[in-house]
Amino acid sequence: MPVTRPVIAVAGLGIESSTFSPARTEAPAFHPQRGADVLARYPFLAPGRPLRTAADWHGTLVGKALPGGTVTASAYAALSAELIDRLKESGPVDGLWYDIHGAMTVEGVEDAEAELLARIRETVGPDVIVSASMDLHGNVSRALVHLTDLITCYRTAPHEDVTQTKERAARNLVEHLASGAPRPVKAWIPVPVLLAGEQTSTRIEPARSVYAAVEEVAAADGVTDAAIWVGYAWADEPRNRAAVVVTGPDEAAVTTGAERLARGFWAARHDFAFVAPTGTLDDCLDAALAATARPYFVSDTGDNPTAGGAGDVTWGLRQVLARPEFQDPSGPTVLYASLPGPAAVDTAVRAGVGATVTVTAGAEVDDRHSGPLTMTGVVHAVRHGDRDAETEAVLRVGGVYVILTRLRKPYHHEHDFTDLELNPRTADVVIVKIGYLEPELFAMAADWKMALTPGGVDQDLPRLGHHRIRRPMFPFDPAMPAPDLTARVIPSPDRPLGAPEE
Template sequence: MQKHPVIAIAGLACETSTFSPARTLAAAFHPRRGREIIEKYAFLSPGMPLGDSASWKGALIGHALPGGIVTRAAFEELANEILTRLGQICESSPVDGLWFDIHGAMCVEGLEDVEAELLRRIRLVVGSNVIVSASMDLHGNVSQQLAYQTDLITCYRMAPHEDEMDTKERACRNLVDILTSRADARSRPLKAWCKIPILLPGEQTSTRVEPAKGLYALVPGVEAIPGVIDAAVWVGYAWADEPRNHAVVMVTGWDAEIVTENAQRLAMHFWDSREAFHFVAPTGSLAECIHVALESDRRPFYISDSGDNPTAGGAGDVTWSLARVLARPEFQKADGPVVVYASIPGQQAADTIVRAGVGAIVTVVAGAEVDNIHQGPIAMTGRVHAIKHGDRDAIIECVLQVGSVFVIITKLRKPYHHESDFTELKLEPRTADIVMVKIGYLEPELYEMAADWRLALTPGGVDQDLKRLGHCRIHRPMWPFDESFNEPPDLRPRLIPSSNEPFVE
């Protein structure tokens, strides 16, 4: 009987904005270790085809809510534990493969291209002959060094990321297939890597609409070509300022001509479509979006407060939009149009509300504890509508009714993506006039609920107006920062060598 391969699992994931003053600490990663990792992914469970096809050994994974730059101390703490745990796994049994479970847009104080750096350190422990399969967000960044350190690499094909688990399962399945089918244990897949000088926000590259919908529809067809293992297209992460921030195509397989030809075909399609990328919804200033919502008879009407989106890396506590909502006369009486605002963090405000209790009238100050660049903290007086304890991210959630605005105040920042996020706070988003959420494109449940919506171009660490953020380290020219190029970009893919071979960028 053929021995099952031993596959270790490790990785850190955090989408981080270098334009946010926030910092991400180790606890934010909610690390999982050992069996906790296997239990997180149902497709690795005993009795499942993948679960039974290998001996899976969890080291450590950590997935933090997107935010500001990760502190160096936090990274070193988690990275060192990963290395220690991998060393212990290697001592008990030789490791054949590694699933590198990452996002791809993490930035760390004092380091660059940190996913490649983490994998470089991992390879010093597990060895250069271990086959590594990485799964990533399509908003991650694939430098040549990361491509070099991996053997297999793939990313989501949908934005919003409804295929997250499918992608991770695909990365594991490709890894098992390689480990169980190679006639020569030294053989490695070929990797065609192609840089595309485009850097766009996710709200302009949603696969719900063209041209991203058509671009990503090509990927499964490339993957199905004989000689190809996987094909992937990365949009890249627009709110960080590093040389690796740009779009990338990679195709892996066994035939050099096939992988390079198809990588170039996908890259050219992406480049040729660049002028067709537009926002996934109608946009406008906050005032324009509120005006449209009030004039509309479609309910509920959603407005994305996009500049401070905590699931893209915003600090989540920018008060700029909330201050303007509360200042509008339409919303200053309790019988005005019902607005739900999600959300603003304020630790002291949450504690004050909890002490006062539901039904009390309180005055609190919240927001701008981290990101006060655009607006300072905001004072609010209102009636306590609801209190909830125990959320994984927020810890405490409160609702304060200020006029006709129901403001969700949290102890720590939290994204609001699900109907239950509201209903558990005694809010009914389906019957509200306006629901304003710190988000970019609407996540699936919100998208289904919205009778109509607008994307407000508001300030913050993930401002949709990229040109006003001040990128200075990305490679130029870069679309749309530069709309004219002296000559067309070189979209010829490069074959990246295996990690056990010499490589010069």
């Protein structure tokens, strides 16, 4: 029976958790929102918007953390227990929108997102329709597909369609409930490929064409949605791999579309390449100094905080400060973002702008590659109140402007620099702990290279030491035989899952 004005709950926890980082993620890092604050996260659920008026939406708990280390058992226990309690308090629901990332690793928990959804299903019942929205760098196990009815993910990397994806997941749910149709058919295909996001960016081929096919399949008659997940490369679990899911009312259309997408991804595996030229950090700095294009961006990739790096690896900054070209204040201007160091920030704040200070920062979490770094420089700027960093201080060391933070922070926007009295457009070199450049930085960069540096999200995947992923897996087993890419039709949550996952 169609539901004319369905009751829909919104819930989810999201993070990318690198199991190769020694960092641990605690509950406050998720910045959990509750009740009406959950609905305020989404512009398409603003009062008066069509989706808002089409259903009675109940925010329970949604928390999203910066990518980081494994989530502690205590943090997960507290957040998930509160989420379940709030679901119970909200009363019966017709649908649930499960807003997650898909790469959360929790101490002592296998397949955390599926485990949480199983607990949610115990609360709301097997007949409630669940629509999940995910990051394309999430992981999609057979169990997760079984527990959902509709599931989708971003179609761009960098992710320029975050809001559109979440809105699509919510709209698909509302439309399905209004239709009264039987539960969707779900075709799932695991693809034994595990690559970094920087090798599968939709800015370039082959990912551009691979993902263009997603929209074509999703637009076919009998299909509700289609998605390809690249998977998350910096965790070591059996579910870490690429996957395809297509959902819709027509089994033939859904399975045909899923197999087309899986074959396309597999066929392109040898063609995936880094989205920018790569090299050692010294190679990249040499290229930046030799170039005339300004500003020249260098990605310090191994400690990228938005891929799960601890953010406080000092190896890259130590190499930069050791370069004689950067030790003269009248030489090239270099911006470096960033390095956590709470004590260093406190010293800079007490001394004030213009003071010369000696501080030590970094390697409090990840000291495997380089120890704490001591620097003497002039305090250039101080800023309080950032959501992630809390407090930031800029220290000028020779010609290098080092951004120090109380807590780790990603630097993706121009205002992240200009708020600190730094102008990246007039700098000679901008070094950012990041992988592929986010849209604002990409548009600003006159040229760009990715430095293959050490850290918890090292781009050289084979040297990280995966031992729990399912083998064979490309590129770990380059000569592996062709896999079975036939569609697996996954039963609805009100039916048994059956055989164990492949």
